[in-house]
Amino acid sequence: MTISQMLTTRATAAVDVTRAARSSKLSAVALLIAVAVLTALPFLVFSTVTDTLVNLFVLVALASMWNLLAGFGGLVSVGQQAYIGIGAYSVIALADLGVQPYLAVPLAALTCAVFALPTSWPAFRLRGDYFAVGTWVIAEVYRLLVVRVDSLGGGSGKGLTGLSGIDQVLRGALTYWVALALALATIAGCYLLLRGRLGLSLMAVRDEETAASSAGIDVRRAKQVVYLVSAVGCGAAGGVITVSSLSVNPDAIFSVQWSAYMIFIVVIGGIGSIEGPLIGAVVFFGLQQLLSDYGSWYLVLLGAIGIAAALRLPRGLWGLVRDRTGLSLFPVGYFVQKRDSDVVS
Amino acid sequence: MGWLNAVVQGLLLGGLYALFATGLSLMFGVMRIVNLAHGDLAVVASFLALALVSGTGLPLWVVLVVTVPLFAVLGYLTQRALLQRSLSAGPLATLLVTFGLSIVLQNVLLEIFSADTRTLDGGSFATGSFELNGTISVGYLSLTTFLLACLALTGIQLFLSRTGLGRMLRASSDDRETANLVGADSRHVYGIATAIAFATVALAGLMFAIRSSFDPAIGPSRLIFAFEAVVIGGLGSLWGTLLGGVVLGVTQSVGAQIDPALTLLAGHLVFLAVLAFRPQGLLAGRTT
Amino acid sequence: MTLLSIRDLTVHHGQLRAVDGLSLDLAEGEVLAIIGANGAGKSTLLRALAGLNPPTSGSVHLKGRDITRFPAYMRVSEGIALVPEGRRLFSSLTVEENLLTGAYRRRPGPWSLARVYELFPWMADRRRQRAAQLSGGEQQSVAIGRALLSNPDLLLIDELSLGLAPVIVGRIYQVLPDIVATGATALIVEQDVSQALRVADRVHCLLEGRSVLHGRPQDLTAEQVEQAYFGIGAETAGKGRD
Numbered sequence: 058m059t060i061s062q063m064l065t066t067r068a069t070a071a072v073d074v075t076r077a078a079r080s081s082k083l084s085a086v087a088l089l090i091a092v093a094v095l096t097a098l099p100f101l102v103f104s105t106v107t108d109t110l111v112n113l114f115v116l117v118a119l120a121s122m123w124n125l126l127a128g129f130g131g132l133v134s135v136g137q138q139a140y141i142g143i144g145a146y147s148v149i150a151l152a153d154l155g156v157q158p159y160l161a162v163p164l165a166a167l168t169c170a171v172f173a174l175p176t177s178w179p180a181f182r183l184r185g186d187y188f189a190v191g192t193w194v195i196a197e198v199y200r201l202l203v204v205r206v207d208s209l210g211g212g213s214g215k216g217l218t219g220l221s222g223i224d225q226v227l228r229g230a231l232t233y234w235v236a237l238a239l240a241l242a243t244i245a246g247c248y249l250l251l252r253g254r255l256g257l258s259l260m261a262v263r264d265e266e267t268a269a270s271s272a273g274i275d276v277r278r279a280k281q282v283v284y285l286v287s288a289v290g291c292g293a294a295g296g297v298i299t300v301s302s303l304s305v306n307p308d309a310i311f312s313v314q315w316s317a318y319m320i321f322i323v324v325i326g327g328i329g330s331i332e333g334p335l336i337g338a339v340v341f342f343g344l345q346q347l348l349s350d351y352g353s354w355y356l357v358l359l360g361a362i363g364i365a366a367a368l369r370l371p372r373g374l375w376g377l378v379r380d381r382t383g384l385s386l387f388p389v390g391y392f393v394q395k396r397d398s399d400v401v402s
Numbered sequence: 403m404g405w406l407n408a409v410v411q412g413l414l415l416g417g418l419y420a421l422f423a424t425g426l427s428l429m430f431g432v433m434r435i436v437n438l439a440h441g442d443l444a445v446v447a448s449f450l451a452l453a454l455v456s457g458t459g460l461p462l463w464v465v466l467v468v469t470v471p472l473f474a475v476l477g478y479l480t481q482r483a484l485l486q487r488s489l490s491a492g493p494l495a496t497l498l499v500t501f502g503l504s505i506v507l508q509n510v511l512l513e514i515f516s517a518d519t520r521t522l523d524g525g526s527f528a529t530g531s532f533e534l535n536g537t538i539s540v541g542y543l544s545l546t547t548f549l550l551a552c553l554a555l556t557g558i559q560l561f562l563s564r565t566g567l568g569r570m571l572r573a574s575s576d577d578r579e580t581a582n583l584v585g586a587d588s589r590h591v592y593g594i595a596t597a598i599a600f601a602t603v604a605l606a607g608l609m610f611a612i613r614s615s616f617d618p619a620i621g622p623s624r625l626i627f628a629f630e631a632v633v634i635g636g637l638g639s640l641w642g643t644l645l646g647g648v649v650l651g652v653t654q655s656v657g658a659q660i661d662p663a664l665t666l667l668a669g670h671l672v673f674l675a676v677l678a679f680r681p682q683g684l685l686a687g688r689t690t
Numbered sequence: 691m692t693l694l695s696i697r698d699l700t701v702h703h704g705q706l707r708a709v710d711g712l713s714l715d716l717a718e719g720e721v722l723a724i725i726g727a728n729g730a731g732k733s734t735l736l737r738a739l740a741g742l743n744p745p746t747s748g749s750v751h752l753k754g755r756d757i758t759r760f761p762a763y764m765r766v767s768e769g770i771a772l773v774p775e776g777r778r779l780f781s782s783l784t785v786e787e788n789l790l791t792g793a794y795r796r797r798p799g800p801w802s803l804a805r806v807y808e809l810f811p812w813m814a815d816r817r818r819q820r821a822a823q824l825s826g827g828e829q830q831s832v833a834i835g836r837a838l839l840s841n842p843d844l845l846l847i848d849e850l851s852l853g854l855a856p857v858i859v860g861r862i863y864q865v866l867p868d869i870v871a872t873g874a875t876a877l878i879v880e881q882d883v884s885q886a887l888r889v890a891d892r893v894h895c896l897l898e899g900r901s902v903l904h905g906r907p908q909d910l911t912a913e914q915v916e917q918a919y920f921g922i923g924a925e926t927a928g929k930g931r932d
Contacts, residue, residue: 127494133493133494133497135438178678179674179677179678182677182678182681183677183681185493186430186434186436186493186497187436187633189436189497190436190625190626190629191633191677193626193629194626194629194630194670194673194674195674197623197626197666197670198667198670198671198674201666201667201670202667205663313622317501317504317505320494320497320498320501321498321501321502324494324495324498328494352513353509353510353512353513354509354513356505356506356508356509357505357506357509357510357513359505360501360502360503360504360505360506360509361502361506362502363498363499363501363502363505364484364498364499364502364503364506366498367488367491367494367495367496367498367499367502368484368487368488368491368495368499371491371492371495563787566790566793566794567794569783569787569790569791569794570791570794572780572782572783572787573780573783573791575782576780576781576782576783577778577780577781579742579778580774580778580780581780581791582741582742582761582762582763583740583741583742583762583766583772583774583778584766584771584791584792584794584795584836584837584840585762585763585766585767585791585792585794585795585840586763586791586794587761587763638782
């Protein structure tokens with residue numbers, strides 16, 4: 058028996074390593090019920106409610122993707138609107154080719170993966186904050202390229218074809234389900250991804266990149282996977298935005314405002330946890346609904362809240378909840394307990 | 403003979419870009435803050451000048467003399483009251499705080515001045531020009547802008563290299579802890595860096611305002627220019643920033659000569675090419 | 691007269707209690723050497739005295755004035771200068787600019803740029819070179835010169851010999867008497883025990899953050915020092931651990 062084996066055996070004999078906290082088993086049941094209710098919602102409430110909720114689901118998806126990128130991958134991007142735009146325009150283009158728009162949404166997500174792979178090459182040459190603004194420039198390049206394509210409507214944008222044959226109520230419900238599916242898929246995707254081998258790698262990289270790479274973790278590959286997944290998620294969100302609004306405008310869809318929203322939601326909710334973006338999205342959505350009558354003052358207030366949250370709540374609302382209650386809905390970390398059951402960490 | 407003219411115009415514009423980018427570079431170099439509100443601050447300066455000129459009828463140069471020091475003071479206060487606190491809350495906090503500031507500034511401007519596109523009337527000076535050997539037309543304004551930018555950059559360079567406080571700024575940018583050890587109060591040093599950044603951004607904002615039209619939402623697209631100039635030139639060197647600004651200006655100007663729609667795209671593509679093939683910038687920073 | 695007085699000082703380095711209830715006094719014009727093995731808390735002590743690591747408890751008085759909670763830059767004005775471990779010169783600044791950063795909070799006193807160039811004559815010729823281009827020993831000299839330019843009453847030197855050839859170390863230590871002769875008091879941390887015993891008026895040996903042996907070099911036997919250094923022997927071990 059080598060020394061390292063001996064140490065490992067001794068260490069494991071002394072502690073229990075568990076994944077789920079007790080609370081997460083209870084909350085799993087609650088989550089299932091919530092999903093069931095949300096799925097049935099188009100049969101229960103007026104379409105105005107479900108139409109607004111589409112926006113919430115899009116925000117949840119975008120924020121989860123940004124959180125995966127920044128909170129777990131350490132890649133702070135201000136350019137994810139590139140993929141929102143590419144996703145949106147892919148749906149438009151595919152619909153023009155005769156693809157059913159709802160089916161075009163997953164295809165648009167795939168298109169984003171195709172674009173993200175070569176894009177990551179120049180982007181990954183930048184570190185830290187320069188990565189952030191570099192990705193923004195890349196998004197601008199995509200916008201400037203798209204407006205040069207006349208068949209995509211140039212600078213004034215284009216309407217979505219192929220949905221006019223569907224009954225308006227059914228269309229609203231379908232859009233709602235697609236948006237819900239998107240939100241659930243991004244959350245589930247993050248959860249599964251982070252529970253797996255990649256999650257461990259990413260957390261190691263986040264804590265100490267040099268040590269992680271010397272421990273045999275392919276840091277670059279791990280980050281690339283995260284970048285691709287995030288592009289796919291944002292692309293699908295762009296697709297949902299298009300089937301919901303039935304048209305696309307290049308300046309709006311490639312707007313850096315999307316990044317502002319994503320950062321805002323994730324930081325308010327709590328970066329680096331799956332629950333954070335969810336809570337942040339709900340809070341942001343609530344503020345949007347409450348303050349939308351106040352015009353641009355609403356954005357002023359939003360900016361001020363963002364500043365205050367960054368200064369006062371560095372770990373976000375979810376950090377606050379977790380500190381108070383120890384609750385975890387989506388445990389991706391580990392709980393290490395001594396055999397005599399006092400908690401080590 | 404439009405090409406040579408395009409290059410000269412780009413060169414002159416590049417000086418302005420460099421001046422505009424200096425503050426971004428300085429704040430990043432000294433504090434590692436990427437100020438996402440940088441472009442919006444320039445727009446605030448533009449609107450402030452517009453309000454002063456139309457409200458008080460003061461001549462433009464007086465407005466300039468008032469606005470630039472005012473912004474320096476604002477910069478110092480912003481650093482002490484806002485940015486310093488965000489520095490201790492982690493790297494994402496500074497990004498979010500400056501992003502939040504950007505949104506606040508944009509929308510306050512929108513509330514006060516509406517979304518209309520404005521111009522600042524520089525009078526005959528702004529439109530006048532002289533001809534060089536019959537083919538190149540040099541605007542008085544572009545030339546003045548360029549010279550002022552060079553003057554400001556030289557002044558900052560002298561401050562950084564010749565004064566004790568300037569040396570402390572550079573020392574802090576190399577190694578903050580050791581700078582504290584030899585007597586730098588980092589909050590004050592950071593405040594000074596931000597004050598210089600704000601002053602230069604105000605100067606650049608005023609010049610942008612006379613040169614071209616502006617609206618409350620134009621800040622972010624201006625910020626991209628500053629960022630590109632900094633990265634193209636290479637971090638940590640003022641002369642690199644000047645070179646980056648000039649490269650960006652000339653590229654945009656030549657791109658516009660081919661097709662006006664290519665102006666921005668050409669600049670972005672040169673930026674991405676630099677990233678891909680020479681990520682440390684054309685003039686690599688002296689520290690690396 | 692007592693220049694520096696440390697009482698029950700405890701400093702944490704992360705979770706670790708690096709300095710543990712340490713008390714010591716330093717008289718004006720004295721050279722005190724702190725020796726001890728790796729991780730004994732020597733560097734943390736110096737960093738705490740310079741204001742880089744805030745102490746958890748205890749007090750530090752300089753010339754009778756309580757400076758326990760002063761930030762680093764204020765301590766420079768009070769008369770403390772640290773030559774940090776690993777030199778830590780500003781790599782983008784020239785030799786002369788590095789020295790001048792030390793004069794930013796200059797106090798009245800004997801040290802000036804010219805005087806430092808007198809102490810290290812090679813420096814004047816190379817003052818326009820970047821600090822990064824110097825050898826380790828040269829960098830160490832610049833770091834000392836930088837600290838001297840603030841005209842400190844108390845000069846703290848952390849691991850001067852680290853990574854330098856013995857002949858270079860000897861040459862740098864040669865200037866220490868000149869420095870002390872101008873009125874400065876020196877507190878040096880040194881891993882090279884024989885070097886420390888040679889230059890110091892008094893030594894303290896640290897073990898796990900506590901002083902386990904102190905006295906004048908001539909009064910200490912090699913065996914005592916060795917035992918204190920490694921924490922062996924009933925007496926020192928008993929003092930070192932509870």
